[in-house]
Amino acid sequence: MKIRSVxxxxxSITTLLALAGQIYSTLVAALGAYVWSxxxxxxxxxxxxxxxxxxxxxAALGIYIIWLVxxxxxxxxxxxxxxxxxxxxxxxxxxxxxxxxxxPFMSLFKPYQAISxxxxxxxxxxxxxxxxxxxxxxxxxxxxxxxxxxTISTRLxxxxxxxxxxxxVWAESIGVAGSILGFVAIGLVSLIVTRIARFQTQDWKxxxxxxxxxxxxxxxxx
Numbered sequence: 001m002k003i004r005s006v007x008x009x010x011x012s013i014t015t016l017l018a019l020a021g022q023i024y025s026t027l028v029a030a031l032g033a034y035v036w037s038x039x040x041x042x043x044x045x046x047x048x049x050x051x052x053x054x055x056x057x058x059a060a061l062g063i064y065i066i067w068l069v070x071x072x073x074x075x076x077x078x079x080x081x082x083x084x085x086x087x088x089x090x091x092x093x094x095x096x097x098x099x100x101x102x103x104p105f106m107s108l109f110k111p112y113q114a115i116s117x118x119x120x121x122x123x124x125x126x127x128x129x130x131x132x133x134x135x136x137x138x139x140x141x142x143x144x145x146x147x148x149x150x151t152i153s154t155r156l157x158x159x160x161x162x163x164x165x166x167x168x169v170w171a172e173s174i175g176v177a178g179s180i181l182g183f184v185a186i187g188l189v190s191l192i193v194t195r196i197a198r199f200q201t202q203d204w205k206x207x208x209x210x211x212x213x214x215x216x217x218x219x220x221x222x
Contacts, residue, residue, distance in 0.1 A: 004077040006197035015190040018067035021060030026179035033172035078196045082118045112140040139188035142181045149178030
């Protein structure tokens with residue numbers, strides 16, 4: 001069995017950029033909450049600064065999407081390594097470990113299941129296992145809540161009008177919470193996948209494919 005390589009350097013670089021993007025989005029949302037809550041007294045310069053910085057969140061979103069693509073590639077490969085080594089014990093398989101992220105309702109628990117099973121199988125009785133497994137719950141909680149917070153924040157912002165500034169304030173405040181939790185989720189899942197990939201690469205020994213029996217020696221007794 002050939003162990004698939006995982007682009008950990010690319011994952012590290014995009015993770016750092018995505019984390020920086022989350023910090024930027026958090027600060028912009030916090031500034032937005034202040035501007036909207038003091039809309040009648042805030043200076044024009046500060047309001048203009050917020051408008052300009054808010055455009056930068058599009059770049060942060062683009063960086064996040066790039067990081068997510070890299071993460072999914074890495075996830076596919078570590079889960080594929082686990083499936084090759086352990087067969088049907090690795091459920092979901094590599095394709096669904098990625099695909100479930102995009103399927104409504106299934107995306108609430110199936111991606112977590114794929115990584116959780118992969119972690120358990122990869123480390124088995126190794127002492128490093130529990131250290132990584134303890135990160136799974138906080139990662140998935142932060143991932144889900146940050147996603148919900150982002151959706152709520154966006155909908156509030158789209159429905160708000162200038163006759164009710166409080167909705168803008170709520171939208172930005174929830175956005176702050178979502179960005180902070182997103183920062184946690186990005187860091188944790190990147191760490192989890194990195195630990196799995198390194199263990200598979202460094203500690204697993206290549207094994208023969210059990211589905212292909214070795215050739216019988218000439219003249220051997222049946």
